[in-house]
Amino acid sequence: METSVKVRTQMYIDGQWTEACSDAKSTILNPATGEVVAEVAYGGAQEAQQAVEAAYQAFPAWANSTADERAAILRQIYHLIIDKADRLAEIMTLEQGKPFEEAKGEVLWGAEFMLWYAEEARRVYGEIIPPSGHRQRLLVQRQPIGVVGAITPWNFPSSMITRKLAPALAAGCTVVVKPAPETPLSAIALFEIFEQAGLPRGVANLVLGDAQEIGSVLVSSEKVRKISFTGSTQVGKYLMEQSAKTVKKVSLELGGHAPYIVFNDADLDLAVDGLMINKFQNNGQTCICANRIFVHSEVADAFTVKLVEKVKGLKVGNGLDPANQVGPLIHQQALEKVMEHVQDAVSKGAVIVAGGQPLTEGEYARGNFYQPTVLCGVTPDMKVYREETFGPVAPIIVFNTDEEVVQMANDTPYGLAAYLYTRDLARTMRVSNELEYGMVGINASTLGYVQAPFGGIKQSGMGREGGRHGLEDYLEYKFLNLNF
Incomplete structure (x- = not known):
């Protein structure tokens, strides 16, 4: 085991740590070294059904708890995460690769x-609507939607869980979490904290294993609301179709192709x-x-x-070394995609002015490293222009007019994030309005700010996470026509 921290390797269902019913295991590798970090439980449909049933049974009591009771547990979870931040960060670096800091x-x-x-749990307000009769009251309540299936990615294996669970739990929902198979240890470490904080059994459940089997249970179950x-747009479309x-x-935060x-x-x-900061955070992933x-x-x-000078100064390597600023890509397939995009661009006329090669010698020999x-x-016929690379590649495209760049920026099915730099206020307002992006x-x-709505439009998804808007997706409206 290549870790200095003790790592649990089980699922958490109905308040109990449990192995897979079949005793199957999944091997977790360090993407910087190729070494085994852990062998974790590998479940499937049976464990997912157990978790859904546990969440379903726990829902009435949790939904009927007071906002203050739910808030107290959330605050306790917050303090425990802060206290254990170094441990959680080391686990994440070992299984995901990003630098420790x-x-x-x-x-x-x-x-x-x-x-x-x-x-925000204490601000789920209702409404009183002016009635149509003298002996009538029209009321609107907001109630938790029910059991939530939360499916999270490997690139932010800790914060994507808390960003989903926090509003769900605050609203009074119960949850089944399916983390990415590459990064289950960060999820397990968080669930240890949830247990320590006193979260009632069944309120939050963790299922590890076969993504298709577990996902199929979550989308097909009548008990999951x-x-x-x-994650990816392709998987998001499948989940949306099946959930129908x-x-x-359905809330979906899918792929992006951000213009800068x-x-x-x-x-x-x-x-x-x-x-x-933006391009090389998490190695472009x-x-x-x-x-x-x-x-x-x-x-x-x-x-x-200016850009090339700074890019050439980046230190790449194992994220546990504090001198390194950029870690490895998550796995070999990710590395191959980056190589393919760069090779395709060069074959069509692009010029490499920094980096452009995988790192394979010495300390890099067993990891998934690529030069920033x-x-x-870069031109529109290149893959790097049309597809999300998800790696440390910065393609530069030259433009001449505002109208031209807005058209190019919007020429994609994605609409998650966009960025612009200018000192001109009129241009800022005009271009911001014309860009077809959610942020x-x-x-x-x-x-990414906790107090602000995060999410996209077009094929980048629907729904928002963060801010008061993030709570809305976990609540239903109930109209009461009261007569007396």
């Missing part, structure tokens, strides 16, 4: 959702620094990272020089 930042950010929704999914058979509520627009009046140093970098022709050369890369001369960063490259 970045992993710890994710853990702390994820904890904030628990604290935020501990307060909502699906919350973060039982008319479930640098206008000719932009602060270039600010734009470059923002891009470095984020749904909102810049995938197409549009730079005005008047500043393209100056911007590229900058491409110039727009203006002279800023970060969008």
